[in-house]
Ligand SMILES: [Zn+2]
């Protein structure tokens with residue numbers, strides 16, 4: 444073949460004084476761009492890939508580079524002999540491309556370890572609904588978690604113990620297949636056996652070849668007081684089993700809290716509404732309220748207004764990550780009687796005579812002001 448060869452520096456697009464790091468970077472870029480896997484069937488790309496590989500192979504070797512600098516292609520041919528007739532003369536790409544996802548596998552170097560690499564098991568989510576009161580007080584509860592456990596009969600292999608496995612016919616047990624692509628030998632993980640080198644001839648009777656069994660596992664979950672809707676509790680090591688000795692995943696218990704008929708939660712505070720009648724609002728009153736801390740006597744002050752509220756310190760939600768508790772806010776709702784007895788009517792009529800009439804139109808926004816005052 445008598446083709447004029449391009450200058451190696453020109454091929455890589457670098458200057459003649461480029462250092463090793465610069466060469467590596469330039470080559471990496473080209474190798475990624477023209478890699479046969481990314482350009483299937485593209486002959487021009489394959490040629491460029493080959494050209495870049497050859498240029499890098501020479502320039503990254505200080506002896507060959509010196510010879511090339513002095514004598515050009517002829518100089519390298521003398522030193523390197525016929526270096527490019529096979530994979531032997533090919534620069535080690537796995538080192539350069541290993542951090543690029545999807546490329547490590549193409550090159551033989553890493554694949555043997557890769558397929559046996561320990562993999563951490565998956566994390567598992569478990570949704571758990573608890574009562575509002577439980578979220579206030581905390582509780583300890585047993586849950587049944589479905590999860591995979593390694594099959595005891597086949598120890599995760601999925602094949603009958605004695606003679607369930609047979610050597611993979613595609614790769615003859617090597618776990619990888621080698622094929623010629625341009626001047627490269629490309630090694631790939633065998634797709635039939637997934638790199639294991641063996642395939643299942645007789646599936647394990649216990650797990651039907653899965654290697655794992657679905658089991659219900661009983662776990663005790665300690666839920667601290669103060670958890671909220673969406674709180675996640677992590678149970679370390681209670682997720683799915685790892686592969687090849689990898690660690691077990693975690694179990695995340697995600698809480699859902701049932702609403703309470705009376706109390707509503709905002710952050711660490713509780714809110715509730717207590718109805719009172721106009722007389723209680725005007726004269727003040729004491730009212731009993733059943734809270735999570737037992738019966739509390741509320742002193743409703745004289746002259747309370749609709750929308751007013753009372754604050755009961757430290758009767759709110761316990762803080763999960765910290766100390767103390769939020770507060771309990773009691774909102775007052777003044778209810779005007781809609782039906783009056785004869786006696787009530789007489790008293791209201793008397794009141795009407797003595798109370799100053801409120802017949803001036805309100806200033807716009809008066810309700811907001813009242814609210815601001817009390818909130
Ligand atoms: Zn195979």
Ligand SMILES: [Zn+2]
Pocket residue numbers: 594595596597598599600601602647648649650651652653654655
């Ligand atoms: Zn099994």
